[in-house]
Amino acid sequence: METITRTEEMLLLAACRLGDNAYGADIRAEVEAVTGRRYSVGGVYVPLDRLVRKGLLETEEGAPTAKRRGRPRRRYRVTSAGFAALRAARDLHEAMWARLPELAWKRLGLSLSGLGLSR
Amino acid sequence: METITRTEEMLLLAACRLGDNAYGADIRAEVEAVTGRRYSVGGVYVPLDRLVRKGLLETEEGAPTAKRRGRPRRRYRVTSAGFAALRAARDLHEAMWARLPELAWKRLGLSLSGLGLSR
DNA sequence: CTCGTTGCTCTACATCGTAGAGAAAACCCC
DNA sequence: GGGGTTTTCTCTACGATGTAGAGCAACGAG
Numbered sequence: 001m002e003t004i005t006r007t008e009e010m011l012l013l014a015a016c017r018l019g020d021n022a023y024g025a026d027i028r029a030e031v032e033a034v035t036g037r038r039y040s041v042g043g044v045y046v047p048l049d050r051l052v053r054k055g056l057l058e059t060e061e062g063a064p065t066a067k068r069r070g071r072p073r074r075r076y077r078v079t080s081a082g083f084a085a086l087r088a089a090r091d092l093h094e095a096m097w098a099r100l101p102e103l104a105w106k107r108l109g110l111s112l113s114g115l116g117l118s119r
Numbered sequence: 120m121e122t123i124t125r126t127e128e129m130l131l132l133a134a135c136r137l138g139d140n141a142y143g144a145d146i147r148a149e150v151e152a153v154t155g156r157r158y159s160v161g162g163v164y165v166p167l168d169r170l171v172r173k174g175l176l177e178t179e180e181g182a183p184t185a186k187r188r189g190r191p192r193r194r195y196r197v198t199s200a201g202f203a204a205l206r207a208a209r210d211l212h213e214a215m216w217a218r219l220p221e222l223a224w225k226r227l228g229l230s231l232s233g234l235g236l237s238r
Numbered sequence: 239c240t241c242g243t244t245g246c247t248c249t250a251c252a253t254c255g256t257a258g259a260g261a262a263a264a265c266c267c268c
Numbered sequence: 269g270g271g272g273t274t275t276t277c278t279c280t281a282c283g284a285t286g287t288a289g290a291g292c293a294a295c296g297a298g
Contacts, residue, residue, distance in 0.1 A: 003154075005254095006125050007286065013215050016223040025245055034214050035122075040288045045246065047286075062245090070244025071294045083226045090227070093212060095153050096132050104135040107202045108209070124285095126255070144276060159257045164277065166255075181276090189275025190263045 003092060004056070004085045007047050010034070012056060012086050015076050023062070023073040024048065048076065056082035122211060123175070123204045126166050129153070131175060131205050134195050142181070142192040143167065167195065175201035 014030040015022040051057040062072035133149040134141040147163040170176040181191035
């Protein structure tokens with residue numbers, strides 16, 4: 001399986017957190033909240049579309065009953081393949097960070113206790 | 120600070136693990152060992168060069184006293200900025216994975232205990 | 239029916255990832 | 269010392285991904 005990029009991972013996780021409320025605009029807000037960085041509109045929808053094309057997300061037109069202004073929202077949901085990709089990304093991350101020499105931990109400003117590398 | 124990509128993170132961490140033996144070819148082998156994927160030569164040196172240009176790695180010509188065949192090796196070392204970037208990437212990762220609803224953990228095949236999100 | 243509101247589509251461009259051909263530099267051996 | 273072998277790196281091209289915002293589509297309010 002191809003490894004997803006960091007952006008893709010972040011979008012998938014945002015959709016996870018939002019659950020049934022994973023609309024495009026909310027995903028964008030969520031990503032901005034987590035990273036503290038500003039994301040342009042295209043910086044979110046373009047990767048989202050790619051995730052849909054890859055089958056890691058599925059999408060549907062917004063609810064027709066919503067009593068609100070504006071264009072209908074598009075809802076996203078993480079697929080089984082999406083969850084598998086997230087799991088793979090997480091496993092890769094742990095493998096990457098394992099076995100760092102103690103000196104490296106010091107240089108990172110992290111202590112050796114409670115490093116969160118177990119599973 | 121700009122967020123480094125997953126590839127950059129992996130290369131920096133490989134250099135960390137190798138310490139004083141962080142030569143290009145060894146970094147490549149290390150990355151292949153961790154990921155289980157094959158990396159072409161350019162797939163390693165091109166990102167390595169970019170990391171040097173960004174100041175996250177520094178490099179020097181190989182040891183002159185080495186008694187071995189072949190072209191001299193180029194050694195890489197992670198700079199302070201490199202460590203800072205790694206730390207930032209790690210923090211971002213933890214922020215991304217925090218606050219996932221329990222249902223998501225189940226779908227990921229991960230239990231809630233020992234998830235390694237503490238620090 | 240016109241207006242403000244909201245959220246999305248679309249396109250262009252910058253940056254990053256991927257691939258391998260082939261050169262460079264060292265040692266070996268005769 | 270010079271051709272062969274080994275090892276590692278440089279270079280270039282191209283595909284994939286990230287980034288940015290202009291502008292349109294759909295809706296409710298008045």
